[in-house]
Amino acid sequence: MKKNSLLFFFLLPALLLRPLSSASQTLDSEQVQAVYTYKFGKFTTWPTLPRSDDARFHICILGDNPFSRPILSQLESNSVQNLPIHVELFPKGLAANESLSRCQILFISESEKYRLNLILETLKQQPILTISAIDEFAEQGGMIQLLNQNHKIRFKINYRALIKAGLIVSSKLLQLADVINLKE
């Protein structure tokens, strides 16, 4: 019995520290944005992916990081197309060309709203999936825009931008999304 109470003593904090939640719990928008980013990676095909033994799938975050450290760790404990995810942060919105070209996904923070043209021009048509919650992101040339509609997060896809960059997204994703620029 003593052993049991000792065990309980150590396990209790684990129970307490876990999120107290139920199925109907509302999620933080940052959490949902992070899961979307990961799922979009799963439903996209890149023309080439790094294939060395230590290759990783790079999710890059440009600007003020909206994700907490635990959410970043959740991302990094998953993989996309058998490549373990690695998150790279560019906190001041500064990124060298060399480091950008390693990104498979570039999540552009809302802090970069006024620098969007500069960012998209710098990327040109590199095969990097751009995701952001910035207003009119898709209309301005971004690929996938996250929108908050009535407390639910939906997404808008700029099809032409994807094609120009040589990226293919699954038809399932296109069905669920609000798609613009579908025709060339």
Added chain:
Amino acid sequence: MTDKWLKLSLLTAICSAWAADDPMNLSIEQLMQSEVQTVTRTHQSFADTAAAVYVITQEDIQRSGVTTIPDALRLAPGVQVAQVRSGEWAISARGFSGVFANKLQVLIDGRSIYTPTFAGVRWRNYDLILDDISRIEVIRGPGSSVWGHNAVNGVINIITKNSADTQGGWVTATTGNKDQALLETRYGDQLNEQTHYRVFGKFTHRDSQVDYYQQDAEDDWTQGRGGFRLDWNPNSKDHVTFSGDGYIDTAKAGFLLPTDPPDQPQFNALQNSGAHGRVRWEHDLSLASKITTQIYYELFRQEDAYFGDERQHTADFDFQHDLALNSSHYFNWGLAYRYVSDEVLNSAMGTMRPNQLDLHLASAFIQDKVMFFDDQMELTWGSKIQYYTLSDWNWMPSARLMWKWHPEHRLWASFSKSIRSPSRGETALDLNRIRIVKAFPFYADFNPNSRLDEEHILSYELGYRGWFGSRASLDVALFYNHYDELVTGSFSEPDFLRRQITVQFANGAKADTWGIESTFDWRPMDKLRLLVSYTYFERNYENYNLGDEEHPHSDPMNQLSCRLSYDIAPTLKFDAWIRYVDSVQAHNTLYSEAQNVPSRVGLDLRLAWHALPSLELILAGQNINQSEHTEYIEETLAYPEQIERSLYGQMRWSF
């Protein structure tokens, strides 16, 4: 046997509880159906900074119920905040607190508000609209390698909101027993797609406190303030900010002065006024290279019936270039120049010699950040080199190392060298026959010392930052500082015949300080947050002011703060905050022995109701557990005061 099963089932229950929650397993369809609550947090680079950094967010400020910036600083662990009287605070970190706490650099949007004339910050002159503040970054420990001199024990960066985030009309009215009348108004609009602005005004009347005999200290103060900010983004590479404000502040008594004889204290009518204008231009040369230029000009004037008039002009130019060389190498450098012209007119007490001086501060810095061992290690090193009229040439290097040995646990260490330049007051104050003892007539002469040098400080820090699950985090910092050539009062042998002593400031002392600061942040549920912070501080002085034994412990040894935020309903929010501050001693010149300020417990409560989407009604109380208490006794000539319980009602309306 049953024992084993019990253990196993318990273990499985816990594991499945964790696993079932992994939101990464949600499908796209489930994501689209999930209700979300919008939170805008910036978990930026601070988690990756090898320094003891804490960020006070706008949400923290609002929910704590504070009505001044000094009170808001109590939210940061390790910051020592003590209200001395109505409109005056002693604020520091890691020791050396006081009304003239001179080892803490404070900036508002990159504009230093540390006064070179008397060292320290005149907090009441920066009574901003708290809702205009985006966040307050509190860095404990040295920041001299970037911010230059006087950033010895800490740096506080107050950052105001972009005007795009303050659009529309906003009015807040507050009334209570201490914050008798606070009226804040703001209007923000856009001129076109690229240009947003806001204009604001604030009027405050804050009630006086009481002295030791429960008599009105008559230090109530009234302030009017107005200003604007305009943010212009002409294209995706240029971002320009124009801002400015002005204020007038009047008080019947800034100090309660001793007189000769001392039984009839005098009041010194006081009027402060000031204004500033600022332009900041950020320009992206490319996505990997950015330059920032800032210019500001500030005017300050103080008319004091007793201490004399003071005028100050400040002009400042700052340039910074940030570069990303590759994914594991960042570099920045900068240049700065500041001109301060001050003039102190003769007063009843004495003068400054010289009473007018132009101060020049010129500096350059470089900072380099490299990551290695698969980005697990991060080294930031750099230095500032600086010329200042009162401290000549100095260099202030630092090196910081962070080791991310686990994605959610990291260790850091730092070494820095910094300086504190002497203030104008310390080098030039010339006062004659100041009555310094209350009990019997005894007088002091203060002589100027134009050869006073800067103080030198070596700092060593060690820190840990970790996350436990998605809802708990822990931050711990250990520090050790060594101070050399500390400025201290050097006393002559007392002349009992003339009942007089002569005092001059000199670089005669040394000190060592060490301590620990820790914060635990836990959100067991979405609607509940608990924040606990504990600070321990200890020091050892050598020849400081009155010698080793006699020097009072003016900094609390133990500080504990527990803050609880609970959302009773989406429109009803409750906050409770309890603080414990250890006893301190103060050596007020009026008393021959150190005065003890007992340890104190303060309890703040706040209840906020969003009656309509545009209307919020708030009831709050500060230090509600005590009708009055003393937080600090000023080290100079003024009489000690007590701080009374504060209760207020507030209405916030946006349209």
